[in-house]
Amino acid sequence: EDKVVQSPLSLVVHEGDTVTLNCSYEVTNFRSLLWYKQEKKAPTFLFMLTSSGIEKKSGRLSSILDKKELFSILNITATQTGDSAIYLCAVGSLNTGTASKLTFGTGTRLQVTL
Amino acid sequence: DGGITQSPKYLFRKEGQNVTLSCEQNLNHDAMYWYRQDPGQGLRLIYYSQIVNDFQKGDIAEGYSVSREKKESFPLTVTSAQKNPTAFYLCASTAGYNEQFFGPGTRLTVL
Numbered sequence: 001e002d003k004v005v006q007s008p009l010s011l012v013v014h015e016g017d018t019v020t021l022n023c024s025y026e027v028t029n030f031r032s033l034l035w036y037k038q039e040k041k042a043p044t045f046l047f048m049l050t051s052s053g054i055e056k057k058s059g060r061l062s063s064i065l066d067k068k069e070l071f072s073i074l075n076i077t078a079t080q081t082g083d084s085a086i087y088l089c090a091v092g093s094l095n096t097g098t099a100s101k102l103t104f105g106t107g108t109r110l111q112v113t114l
Numbered sequence: 115d116g117g118i119t120q121s122p123k124y125l126f127r128k129e130g131q132n133v134t135l136s137c138e139q140n141l142n143h144d145a146m147y148w149y150r151q152d153p154g155q156g157l158r159l160i161y162y163s164q165i166v167n168d169f170q171k172g173d174i175a176e177g178y179s180v181s182r183e184k185k186e187s188f189p190l191t192v193t194s195a196q197k198n199p200t201a202f203y204l205c206a207s208t209a210g211y212n213e214q215f216f217g218p219g220t221r222l223t224v225l
Binding site for chain 2 (some may be wrong): 032040043045092094103104105
């Protein structure tokens with residue numbers, strides 16, 4: 001059974017801090033690892049990683065994948081209160097078809113305080 | 115504007131009642147998915163469909179049913195056999211092996 005584990009489960013930081021969120025996985029037929037941000041409703045896409053060691057960056061957020069050790073990290077620098085959300089990690093596996101099936105972790109709840 | 119819509123936003127169900135959640139997309143995506151999210155938990159896959167007139171069970175399909183008669187639409191029925199249906203339901207779609215796009219969700223509450 002595919003499995004995705006995120007840590008920590010929750011985190012409270014002060015504005016301006018840097019945080020690192022962790023995601024480890026056990027998935028057969030690995031295709032990709034995705035990070036999503038969920039505030040009130042629908043998760044919004046952040047990154048998709050398919051290759052080891054290549055950092056993806058968007059503003060203050062960055063992420064990297066280690067396919068040998070089966071984990072990924074999401075870094076957020078200079079955190080702001082608007083970064084408060086649940087961050088979901090998901091791993092995509094190859095289906096017998098045209099679409100990717102995702103297995104999600106339980107998420108890390110980040111709260112950024114003033 | 116392209117996107118995924120879900121309706122209703124909030125839904126209340128009485129014990130023993132079947133209810134249907136709507137999901138529509140105009141992104142021309144082949145694959146569509148239904149997830150359930152409970153407090154403090156991640157998303158769990160209920161059903162998914164890769165093409166019209168075809169769908170597969172996910173990890174927690176018991177008590178749910180779906181249909182895929184049109185590419186744009188993937189409704190989910192929560193039947194009376196689902197003993198604990200109170201949850202937040204999310205629909206998603208994707209083109210190939212790309213990221214999944216999510217609708218705004220339906221919050222279902224059993225009275």
